Amino acid sequence: MRKRIRLTEREIRRLVANIVETLHDKKKRWRGYYNFEKYQTEDDMELYEYLCLDKIRTNLPMRIFVDDGGAYKRHGHPLWLYICNGYSSESPVLPVLISRSPSIPLARYHLNVSEQDLRKVFRFIRENYDLIWDLANDKIVNTEFKKTMKPLTESFGRNRMSINEMSKLTTDITKLPVDIWVDEIESFRKSGHYKRIKFPARKDVKTSRGYSSLSITDEPQCFNIPPKNDLTNATIQALKNFVKKYKFELSNLTSDENFQQTGKGITLDEFKIILNGGKLGREPIPLDFLGCASPALPKTRP
Numbered sequence: 001m002r003k004r005i006r007l008t009e010r011e012i013r014r015l016v017a018n019i020v021e022t023l024h025d026k027k028k029r030w031r032g033y034y035n036f037e038k039y040q041t042e043d044d045m046e047l048y049e050y051l052c053l054d055k056i057r058t059n060l061p062m063r064i065f066v067d068d069g070g071a072y073k074r075h076g077h078p079l080w081l082y083i084c085n086g087y088s089s090e091s092p093v094l095p096v097l098i099s100r101s102p103s104i105p106l107a108r109y110h111l112n113v114s115e116q117d118l119r120k121v122f123r124f125i126r127e128n129y130d131l132i133w134d135l136a137n138d139k140i141v142n143t144e145f146k147k148t149m150k151p152l153t154e155s156f157g158r159n160r161m162s163i164n165e166m167s168k169l170t171t172d173i174t175k176l177p178v179d180i181w182v183d184e185i186e187s188f189r190k191s192g193h194y195k196r197i198k199f200p201a202r203k204d205v206k207t208s209r210g211y212s213s214l215s216i217t218d219e220p221q222c223f224n225i226p227p228k229n230d231l232t233n234a235t236i237q238a239l240k241n242f243v244k245k246y247k248f249e250l251s252n253l254t255s256d257e258n259f260q261q262t263g264k265g266i267t268l269d270e271f272k273i274i275l276n277g278g279k280l281g282r283e284p285i286p287l288d289f290l291g292c293a294s295p296a297l298p299k300t301r302p
Contacts, residue, residue: 030077059152061117067136086112201229
């Protein structure tokens, strides 16, 4: 007579979780799971079957490639998109599963982009999940996909740029109604959004939550303006006019250290000279915005 084994509720839950995890792992273990380099040499033409999407179109920090018609079936692997594993268009690629919970289906890999930027790819996949599946299964053509695809939108929260990472420009320098903070150490790359200026929304501001932002674009947009604020329409308009006038300089502000290393950008001291009506003794070289999920930033002086 067999002896019955009684499991506690906790043990049952753990057993079920292990079974699900095992099945999931087996599903992920396609033929290149343990040796992606070997798979690439065997299927070296696969990437030509994918639609290339540049960073400007997706707002992602790197170029990506999506299945443009059943490549995943022909090559015998799960549906995925490829990302450039680096911020150059010449970087090697890595697959990322098209799933509600995206992941990289490889046993071993070296990530050459930040974890934060990889999470942006995951968010892009979740927001375009159905469209990517439809494109891969010939339900829509690539022109329709491009029209209906949702570029990555800006998100706030724990990645918000800290006011402590920015440099203050007082009203006597800018002639604005309020002090502003500018990014000259390129912390925008860590925050995952395009460059901006910050300014206090209230007179009694005590934390970074009390600061609002203005995008450095052709048509500047305000973010994070609290319901209770001391801003007037005239102040906001003055800030927008300032950004429009100095868009090139604000977009290309950089630290002294970075300027010494690359020779690119404009230092904060040089920007102060320009604000004071002076001229620089050189033509500034624009910064390289690879790695920034940004709209088209100014590359030449207007």
